[in-house]
Amino acid sequence: MSNENIFREVDEELRSDRMRALWRRFAPFVIGGAVAIVLLVAINEGWSWYSNSRSAEGSQQLYAALDAAEAGDIAGAETQLDAIAANPSGGYGTLAQFRKAALLAEQGDSAGAVAAYDALSSSQSNPRLRELALLLAGNVLVDTGTVADVEARLGTLATDDSQMRRPARELLGLAHYKAGDFAAAQQNFEAVLNDPLVQSPVRSRVSFYIAQMLSDGVIAAETPAQDAADAVDAIVQDDAAEPAVTEPVAE
Template sequence: MSQDNIFREVDEELRSDRMRALWRRFAPFVIGGAIAIVALVAINEGWAWYSNSQSAKASDEYYAALNAADAGDLAGAQAQLDTLANGSGGYAVLAGFRRAALLAEQGDSAGAVAEYDALANAQSNPRLRELALVLAANILVDTGTLADVETRIASVASDDSPLRRVARERLGLAQYKAGDFAAAQASFEAVLNDPLTQTPTRNRMAYYLGQLLSDGVTTAPTDAEVAADAIDAAVQGEAAPAAE
């Protein structure tokens, strides 16, 4: 055997020994990392399966509650909604809103308002919070005071809120009911002058202003003319119905 071959074999043996030494040193970490990756994938898949199954179960329970309510089984629907609302996830929020609506349908206005208030206080999503406040204020227009309505939706009626138009309408109705006609007129005009207001809502605002005109409490001639046109259209069956 030549001297070069001997040196080559020795070098290969040394390399092999170094690789074995490195493997013995780092093998536990490599194997542990592989096991950790497999475990994380398994946990993720397991959690996804569990979440989907829980969501499907909540969906079935929610629609079962709706069907029970439609069938007239209000007590059964309320019990199912109570169970869902005490859980977590999106269906718990939906159940809370439906539970409040069911209380309102049963004539329990105070209970419905309390439920909406609880939903508003529990929501991290600002839009869901505003929706709960508007729905509570909608009930309080008939059953509460102007202060009750203002407490809930004064901030929702701001220019940066997507629900500002419906909030201003409810606020205007509460102001009209309380006899604050100037404030009611301002609220209705704010909705009427909003460029994003849809035609049916515009017609409704004009009808409200027409009511103020007929009461003799309107102060803006331009708005009075708009309201008068709305009344004429209403007589011909073209405008929205009067305020609730």
């Protein structure tokens, strides 16, 4: 055997010994890491299955509660909604709380509905859900509360930088109108009309409010109040001017 072959064999043995030593040293870490990855994947898959299962269960319970309310079983619906809210899954707990508050309002329990919406506005982490709860509470209080009650919920939503400013200002206008403060009502309604992002149905509805106040003589005929009244007149005239549909005469 040549010296070159001997050196090669010795070098291979040394490499093999070093590899075995490295493996003995780091094998526990490699194996442990592999096991950890498998466990993490298994836990993630298991949690996904559990969450989906809970979400599906919450969906079925919510639909059952809605069906019960539709069938007139209000007490049963409220019991089911309370159960869903107590064990929230997939966001259905929040939906159940909103529906429970709406049921209270529909049944004439305005105080209970407002309390439920107030609780939602203080417990939700999502700012849009908090604003929605305040808006719905204000909507109930327009008919059952005072202007101060409505302003306490909607005052922060009626600012220029709020996405809820248009419905908030409309409700504030209605609250002031109901209280007989027609100047404040006009101010809120005109703020809605002057909003560049107001949609046509809302603009038409608020224009009718102003036209009604002009007709009653509780506000002066000024722009944009007069413009709103003119817009309402144009709508009415267009509706009246539509030609009647006649049936063709059979020859």
